[in-house]
Amino acid sequence: MDLNLKDKVVIVAGGAGEKGSISETILQALVEEGAIPAILDIDDRGASYVDDFSQKGTNASFFKVDLTKEFEVKQAIEGVAAKYGKIDVVVNVVGSNDGIGLDGSADDFMESLKLNLVSYFLTVKYALAELKKSKGNILNIGSKVGLTGQGGTSAYAAAKGGVLAMTREWAIDLVGNGIRVNAIIIAECWTPSYDSWLKTLEDGEKKRQSIVEKIPLGKRMTTPREIADTVLFTISERSSHTTGQFIFVDGGYVHLDRAMLGE
Numbered sequence: 001m002d003l004n005l006k007d008k009v010v011i012v013a014g015g016a017g018e019k020g021s022i023s024e025t026i027l028q029a030l031v032e033e034g035a036i037p038a039i040l041d042i043d044d045r046g047a048s049y050v051d052d053f054s055q056k057g058t059n060a061s062f063f064k065v066d067l068t069k070e071f072e073v074k075q076a077i078e079g080v081a082a083k084y085g086k087i088d089v090v091v092n093v094v095g096s097n098d099g100i101g102l103d104g105s106a107d108d109f110m111e112s113l114k115l116n117l118v119s120y121f122l123t124v125k126y127a128l129a130e131l132k133k134s135k136g137n138i139l140n141i142g143s144k145v146g147l148t149g150q151g152g153t154s155a156y157a158a159a160k161g162g163v164l165a166m167t168r169e170w171a172i173d174l175v176g177n178g179i180r181v182n183a184i185i186i187a188e189c190w191t192p193s194y195d196s197w198l199k200t201l202e203d204g205e206k207k208r209q210s211i212v213e214k215i216p217l218g219k220r221m222t223t224p225r226e227i228a229d230t231v232l233f234t235i236s237e238r239s240s241h242t243t244g245q246f247i248f249v250d251g252g253y254v255h256l257d258r259a260m261l262g263e
């Protein structure tokens with residue numbers, strides 16, 4: 001199936017994750033399809049990814065941005081539009097389950113919202129004029145935590161709930177412009193940050209086991225590649241009549257009958 005993503009300019013906000021992260025895997029998958037990723041990230045890894053790509057003759061760019069800073073987001077997106085003359089897709093990936101719970105301060109709560117929620121608003125706000133011209137689309141990375149809760153992470157839960165609400169809200173706002181807006185919901189996906197978190201626990205391996213046992217399909221975590229493949233399909237014209245959707249790539253974690261857990 002040809003996804004026809006060749007030469008599509010795709011902003012990946014939070015696109016410079018470590019090797020093997022969800023964002024880095026999305027980046028590699030976009031490049032495989034011949035798309036042009038424009039990485040917006042605070043980490044200089046983005047520059048080294050772009051160097052690697054250009055050595056292979058692939059077009060990509062990196063804009064070093066703190067996505068919590070409105071002016072920086074505006075400037076970077078103007079830079080993408082000036083460089084390529086268009087923006088076809090915005091993929092919002094940035095996010096951190098930072099554990100700001102009921103014992104956190106209001107300032108910490110607000111900082112977490114800025115990263116996990118407000119940044120999504122800013123990228124879309126400033127890319128919108130170009131998306132209207134290209135009849136592009138928006139894809140937000142959501143989390144099960146926004147629907148199920150997790151405990152101990154009020155700000156992230158509020159932010160990811162907000163990301164889903166904005167997905168539906170924007171799908172309505174932009175339906176008249178032919179702009180599709182969707183979210184992919186992740187439950188348990190094996191990434192470097194997941195690994196680092198487990199390593200902070202006293203018995204991380206036991207915790208990992210207890211998590212995977214509760215994932216119905218295959219009793220294993222989702223791979224970043226499974227997320228990236230669904231991202232590619234959803235942003236492509238092959239998904240041309242899909243908007244306002246929450247697409248769960250979670251091995252049945254959120255919806256399947258809990259009776260399965262005993263099996």
Ligand SMILES: NC(=O)c1ccc[n+]([C@@H]2O[C@H](COP(=O)([O-])OP(=O)(O)OC[C@H]3O[C@@H](n4cnc5c(N)ncnc54)[C@H](O)[C@@H]3O)[C@@H](O)[C@H]2O)c1
Pocket residue numbers: 014015016017018021022023024040041042043065066067068093094095096097115141142143144186187188189190191193194
């Ligand atoms: N791994 C899971 O099981 C899981 C579950 C649910 C949701 N998710 C979501 O998936 C997404 C990707 O997760 P990941 O752990 O692979 O992350 P990642 O490593 O792919 O991406 C995080 C990126 O955000 C960047 N970043 C952080 N703060 C920034 C800032 N202020 N400005 C600009 N960039 C900034 C980092 O440099 C990094 O490159 C997140 O939205 C996360 O909430 C993951």
